[in-house]
Amino acid sequence: MYFHPSTPLLPIDDQSTPRVSNHLSSVWHCQNKSTTPIPNMATRFPPRFTSLLHHTSYPTISPLRLALSASGKTIVISGGGTGIGSSIATSFARAGASNIGIFGRNETSLVTSAAAVRTVALESTKVAYTVADQVDAVATNAAFETLAKELGPIDVFIANAAYLPTPAPAATQDPAAQADFWRAFEVNVKGLQHACSAFLANAGERPMLINVSAGFVHLPTAAQVPGLGAYVASKAAADRYVQALAKEREELHVVSVHPGRVQTEMAARRGVKAPDDGEYADKM
């Protein structure tokens, strides 16, 4: 199942992402200096911490690498029925995770996703799904209790579910757009609190929370995209929320991650080209 000895540890530069110079990589971090040249848009994205950038998987992060084995771990993913969440579940299955649980609102998607995970999982891996809308605290708690009962204490929770509103002006007075604005906060902040609380009540001894964020939350105003105010504001709140959790729960390993610009169904329906993912687009 695992390959190891021949796996190159150095990544292969993928064809679509030419190596950029160190000069450009330093530009991003030095933009507060007035003498810094302004890079054009092509060199601005994605903001880089490393000179080499990727747009597809590569050997160093291959789930088949022995050092990345998830054997013995119980993983739960919100919004695991579609898009990035479903693919994350599949990757953990390939990494040999002992238990994988997904939840979301749409049972049909969850059934399809769980079946796909099953096809690449080890015979011994347990795969479970449960239907829950994370805006509903009772349902979310019940989902985590059900998954923990079936799979055991949860080691890693990947908070992936999100809601991307229809783009609207930040100062909109249209009642429907304002309701949609608030919907982003309900799912991305209130729902996140429900899910994280339920996770911690059903977690193993060394819990890990991976917060699937949106890079917009830390990019400068110049890099923002008009119309995404509700989404960005809610995702920024979500990041501060997980930092609050990290402060209060020393044993909790919290890390936030920008998933990249992946064209998911959620984004496509909104006509947005720089999305994150979540299953909340399904019925909206």
Next chain:
Amino acid sequence: MSAVSLPADFMVWLASAEAAFLKGRYVWTNWDVGEILARKEEISANPNLLTMMLQGLTTEW
């Protein structure tokens, strides 16, 4: 645009022991893991690196 395989596989790395030093940080999946690992000491030595905060402050925690 990125293929969905990038965030999917990156999460597995992020959950592995290799990425334990990124506790509390914020990362992008596009960044090269080999280079991030090469900067492990630099990151661990600077608690404010790869975190969200106001730039230009001199006080450090």
